Amino acid sequence: MSAVSCQLSVAMKVSLFVTCLVDQLFPQVGLSTVKILKKLGVEVEFDVRQTCCGQPAFNTGYVEEAARVARHFLEVYNDSAQIVVPSGSCCAMIKVFLPQLFPEGSTERRRAKEIAERTLELSDFLISVLGVKSTGARFREPVTYHDSCHLLRELGISSQPRRLIRAVEDIDFREMENPERCCGFGGTFSVKFADVSAAIGEDKVQCVRNTGARYVIANDVSCLMHIEGLLRRNQVPVRTMHLAELLAKFDD
Amino acid sequence: MIRISANTQAALADQKLQRNLRQTLSKTLHSRNEAVSDVPNWEELRQYARDVKTHTLSRLADYLLELEGKVSEQGGRVIWAETGQEAVQFVLDLAHEKRVAKIVKGKSMLSEEIHLNESLERAQIEAVETDLGEYIVQLATEAPSHIIAPALHKSRGEIADLFVAKLGMAPSQDAVEITKTARKLMREHFLTARIGITGVNFAVAETGTIVIVENEANVRLSVSVPEIHIALMGIEKVIPRTSDLAVFLKLLVRSATGQTMSSYVNFLNGPRRNGELDGPREFYLVLLDNGRSKILADDFLRQTLACIRCGACLNVCPVYQRIGGHAYGSTYQGPIGAILTPQLRSLEEAPEHAYASSLCGACYEVCPVKIEIPHILLRLREKVQGEKNQKAAHLPFEKLAMQVWAWVMCSPSRYARLGRWLRILQKNFEENGKLKLPFPPFNRWIKHRDLPALPARSFKELYSSSEKQP
Numbered sequence: 001m002s003a004v005s006c007q008l009s010v011a012m013k014v015s016l017f018v019t020c021l022v023d024q025l026f027p028q029v030g031l032s033t034v035k036i037l038k039k040l041g042v043e044v045e046f047d048v049r050q051t052c053c054g055q056p057a058f059n060t061g062y063v064e065e066a067a068r069v070a071r072h073f074l075e076v077y078n079d080s081a082q083i084v085v086p087s088g089s090c091c092a093m094i095k096v097f098l099p100q101l102f103p104e105g106s107t108e109r110r111r112a113k114e115i116a117e118r119t120l121e122l123s124d125f126l127i128s129v130l131g132v133k134s135t136g137a138r139f140r141e142p143v144t145y146h147d148s149c150h151l152l153r154e155l156g157i158s159s160q161p162r163r164l165i166r167a168v169e170d171i172d173f174r175e176m177e178n179p180e181r182c183c184g185f186g187g188t189f190s191v192k193f194a195d196v197s198a199a200i201g202e203d204k205v206q207c208v209r210n211t212g213a214r215y216v217i218a219n220d221v222s223c224l225m226h227i228e229g230l231l232r233r234n235q236v237p238v239r240t241m242h243l244a245e246l247l248a249k250f251d252d
Numbered sequence: 253m254i255r256i257s258a259n260t261q262a263a264l265a266d267q268k269l270q271r272n273l274r275q276t277l278s279k280t281l282h283s284r285n286e287a288v289s290d291v292p293n294w295e296e297l298r299q300y301a302r303d304v305k306t307h308t309l310s311r312l313a314d315y316l317l318e319l320e321g322k323v324s325e326q327g328g329r330v331i332w333a334e335t336g337q338e339a340v341q342f343v344l345d346l347a348h349e350k351r352v353a354k355i356v357k358g359k360s361m362l363s364e365e366i367h368l369n370e371s372l373e374r375a376q377i378e379a380v381e382t383d384l385g386e387y388i389v390q391l392a393t394e395a396p397s398h399i400i401a402p403a404l405h406k407s408r409g410e411i412a413d414l415f416v417a418k419l420g421m422a423p424s425q426d427a428v429e430i431t432k433t434a435r436k437l438m439r440e441h442f443l444t445a446r447i448g449i450t451g452v453n454f455a456v457a458e459t460g461t462i463v464i465v466e467n468e469a470n471v472r473l474s475v476s477v478p479e480i481h482i483a484l485m486g487i488e489k490v491i492p493r494t495s496d497l498a499v500f501l502k503l504l505v506r507s508a509t510g511q512t513m514s515s516y517v518n519f520l521n522g523p524r525r526n527g528e529l530d531g532p533r534e535f536y537l538v539l540l541d542n543g544r545s546k547i548l549a550d551d552f553l554r555q556t557l558a559c560i561r562c563g564a565c566l567n568v569c570p571v572y573q574r575i576g577g578h579a580y581g582s583t584y585q586g587p588i589g590a591i592l593t594p595q596l597r598s599l600e601e602a603p604e605h606a607y608a609s610s611l612c613g614a615c616y617e618v619c620p621v622k623i624e625i626p627h628i629l630l631r632l633r634e635k636v637q638g639e640k641n642q643k644a645a646h647l648p649f650e651k652l653a654m655q656v657w658a659w660v661m662c663s664p665s666r667y668a669r670l671g672r673w674l675r676i677l678q679k680n681f682e683e684n685g686k687l688k689l690p691f692p693p694f695n696r697w698i699k700h701r702d703l704p705a706l707p708a709r710s711f712k713e714l715y716s717s718s719e720k721q722p
C-alpha cells in the first residue's frame with residue numbers, strides 16, 4: 001500500500017459543510033469526507049446547526065426564500081474555520097451566488113463574501129491547500145468520471161478530481177466521451193422538464209456504458225442521484241460513486 | 253403564452269428529428285472546436301469583442317445617430333422603427349409605392365421576428381427566401397429551427413422529398429441535384445424581383461457600412477440585382493469602427509460554422525453611385541427596436557444585446573440538442589432564445605423559456621462575446637416568480653412550497669424533525685429501497701428514474717454517534 005504523500009506540518013482545521021442532500025440521503029459521502037480529512041491529519045469541525053445553502057430556491061427563482069436560508073448559513077459559518085464542501089454545485093452556490101443575494105454594502109454581503117473566500121470544494125482543497133498526491137485509497141474496478149457542471153464551469157475544477165482518481169492504487173480510469181457534457185439533472189429542471197432531463201441523462205449513460213466502467217464518479221450527489229436513478233431504471237450494471245467515497249477506500 | 257413543456261414530448265419522440273439533430277450538431281460542434289483551437293488568443297478576442305459591445309451598448313444612441321448620418325451621406329435612407337409592425341408597414345408601403353410584386357430575401361432572423369413574410373403574403377406580394385435552408389423551410393411552410401441553419405431539423409432525404417413534391421424535381425437524394433434545382437429557380441427570381449431584403453450582421457457607425465456574412469452568394473445577388481435594397485437590423489448590431497470587424501468576423505464565422513472565413517463577406521455602402529455598374533438604385537436601412545431598448549435599460553440584462561447570432565450556444569446546448577428549435581415556440585431558440593424571447597416579448601408570454609435549461613453553462617463557454625447566459629437565466633427566473641407572485645390572486649403552490657422549505661431550512665430542529673418524519677412516512681411508499689411517490693413533483697422524477705429511499709440514519713446522526721465513541 002502506498003504511503004500517504006501528505007504530511008501536514010502545521011495543524012489544520014476545517015469546517016465541514018456536508019450539504020442537505022448528503023446529510024439526508026447519502027450520509028456515506030459525508031463519512032468518507034471525514035475519513036479522508038482525518039487521515040490527512042486535518043481536524044474536522046462539524047456544526048450540527050447546518051442545513052442547506054439555499055440553492056434549490058435560488059436556482060428556481062425564489063430569491064427571498066434562498067436569502068432566508070442563506071442568512072441561516074451565514075450565521076452557522078460566521079466564525080468557522082476554512083469550509084470544505086463535497087459538492088460542486090453547493091460550493092458554487094456559496095462562493096459565487098450567496099453574496100449576490102444581499103444588497104451591495106450590506107453587512108450580510110460582506111460576511112457572505114468572507115465566507116465565500118474561505119470555502120473550497122473537497123478535491124480542490126485536497127490538491128490546492130493540502131498538496132495531496134494520493135489519499136492512499138485502493139480500488140480495483142474500472143471507473144469513469146463525469147464533470148458536474150457547476151464544479152467545472154462556475155468553479156473551474158476539472159484536473160483536481162482526475163489527479164486524485166489517477167492516484168488511487170490499482171485504479172482503471174477510463175475517460176468517457178464528452179465528460180463535460182451535462183447529465184441533465186439541473187435541479188428543479190429535472191422535474192419541470194423531466195422528459196428532457198431524462199433524455200439528456202440517457203446520453204450520459206450511453207457515454208458511461210461505452211467506457212465499460214463499473215462505476216461513474218462525480219463530485220455532486222445530485223447529478224449522481226439522477227444518473228443512478230436512470231442506471232437502475234434501465235437495469236444498467238453500472239453504479240455511481242461520489243469522489244469522496246472512492247478516495248476513502250483505504251483501511252482505517 | 254408559449255409553453256415549451258407542451259412541445260418537448262413530441263420532439264423527443266420524433267425519431268427523424270433526433271437523428272438529424274445528432275448528426276448535424278455533432279459535426280458543427282466539432283468544426284467549431286477545431287476552428288477555435290486554431291486561434292491561440294481566442295480568449296483575448298472574446299474579451300475584446302465583449303468590451304467593444306459593452307461600450308457600444310452604453311452609448312448606443314450616439315452610435316446609431318452616427319450610423320444614420322453616414323448612411324444618409326452616402327445616399328441611403330434610415331428608417332427608425334419602434335415596433336415590428338412599423339418595420340413591416342414601411343416595407344409594405346414602399347412595395348406598394350413602387351408597385352413591386354416580388355421580393356427576394358437573404359436570410360434574416362429579424363424578418364422572422366417581425367413575421368414579415370406573412371404580412372407580405374397577405375398583401376399579395378411574393379417573397380422568395382434565397383438562402384437554401386430558409387428556402388426549404390419556406391417551401392415546407394415551417395419556421396427556422398436554428399438561427400443560422402434554418403432547416404437543420406430536416407435530413408437530405410426529407411428535403412429531396414419536399415423538392416419532388418413542391419418543385420417537381422426528378423427523384424434524387426443527391427445534394428448537388430437538390431442545390432441545382434433551387435439555384436435554377438432562384439436565378440429567375442433574382443432577375444425578376446425588384447426589391448431585395450436582407451438582414452445585417454454588423455453596421456459600422458464611422459463609415460455607414462453594412463456587413464453581411466454568407467456562404468451562398470444569395471445575399472450578394474439580393475443586394476446587387478434588384479433596384480431596391482432594404483436592410484433590416486436590430487439596433488444592437490451597430491459597432492463603432494471598421495477595425496473592430498477583424499475581431500468580430502473571426503469570432504462569428506469560427507463560432508457559427510467552424511469555417512476560417514465565410515465564402516462571402518459583403519460590405520455595402522449605400523446605393524449605386526454614378527459610374528457603378530451594379531448595386532441597388534435605392535438603399536433603405538431599417539433600425540428596429542421591437543423591445544430592445546427595454547433590455548438596454550437593465551445594467552445586467554443589457555449584455556443579452558451583445559449577441560452576434562453565431563448559434564454556437566444552440567449547438568452546444570444539451571437541451572437544444574434533444575428538443576431542437578421548434579419546441580421553443582419562438583423565433584430565437586436555444587440558450588440565446590431562452591434569454592432573448594422573454595425579454596423581447598414578455599415574461600408573461602414566455603414564462604417557461606428561462607426554465608428550459610439545466611443551467612450547465614456550456615453556452616457561456618462557447619459564446620464569442622461572453623454573454624453570461626446561465627446567470628441571465630437565473631435573473632429571469634427571479635423576475636418570472638416576482639411577476640407571478642404579484643399577479644396571482646392567491647399564493648401559488650410552488651411559492652408556498654418554497655416558503656415552507658425555507659422555514660424548515662432556517663431551523664436545525666425543524667430540519668431534523670422533518671428528516672425523522674420523512675423516514676417514518678416513507679415506509680408507506682417504499683419498495684426495495686426505492687420510493688414510489690405518486691404525487692408531484694416526485695411522480696415526474698419517478699416516471700424516468702428510480703428515487704432512492706432515505707437511509708435509516710442521517711449523516712448528522714451517524715456522525716454524532718461516531719464522535720461519542722471513545
